[in-house]
Amino acid sequence: MRTPIFEQIKKYFLYFFMYSIIGWLYEVFLEVVVYRWGYSDRGILFGPYCPVYGFGALLFLFLVYPMIKRKKLQTRLLLLPVVFLLCALSATLLELITSYLCEAVLGSWPWQTYSQYAINFQARIALSPSIRFGIGGVVFLYLLQPLFEKLTTALPPKILTFLFGILSVLFVADLFSTIILHIFT
Numbered sequence: 001m002r003t004p005i006f007e008q009i010k011k012y013f014l015y016f017f018m019y020s021i022i023g024w025l026y027e028v029f030l031e032v033v034v035y036r037w038g039y040s041d042r043g044i045l046f047g048p049y050c051p052v053y054g055f056g057a058l059l060f061l062f063l064v065y066p067m068i069k070r071k072k073l074q075t076r077l078l079l080l081p082v083v084f085l086l087c088a089l090s091a092t093l094l095e096l097i098t099s100y101l102c103e104a105v106l107g108s109w110p111w112q113t114y115s116q117y118a119i120n121f122q123a124r125i126a127l128s129p130s131i132r133f134g135i136g137g138v139v140f141l142y143l144l145q146p147l148f149e150k151l152t153t154a155l156p157p158k159i160l161t162f163l164f165g166i167l168s169v170l171f172v173a174d175l176f177s178t179i180i181l182h183i184f185t
Helices: 004-034 051-063 073-078 080-106 127-154 157-183
Strands: none
Touching: 004 051, 004 127, 004 157, 051 080, 051 127, 073 080, 080 127
16 A cells, blocks of 8 residues: 655655766766866765765755745745755755764765865865855756656656665665675775
8 A cells, every 4th residue: 555655755765866866977077077187986885876965955855945846936036045045054064964974984075175175164065065055956946856846746656666666775785885895895
């Protein structure tokens, strides 16, 4: 028997996964095209995804998206500066917390230090990336999330369940292999 809450969990997991992949693509794009550093795997897991972006997107969806969802366009546009600030602040706080957790578990955090940025805190967070997080949050919430909602709503329940099952097994397997590999190396 299906419960509406389980259907919502499946959808939110798909959002998490899609945004994790988009985050990975964004990171690789920055390294290869913008900074011209060359390619390096930007995730801490084996797959092409950065879970911190997925968690950041979920944070945006639960904390910020209710403010603009189902509002008239004019109201949503008026709220744009507030949405930007909330996304920038919440993502920056998530990045800071994640850096401490990764350092405690892995010995370091997996992204570059922000020591070269003029305005930074312990080289863990910086103003420039925070501004990009705010812009990214606005793009996610105003453009991508409505599209992803239409996409997941249009999926037949069996396809949604299949995608949820396959992706969650892959993700959990990736997570455990990364942890085991880290423990034994």
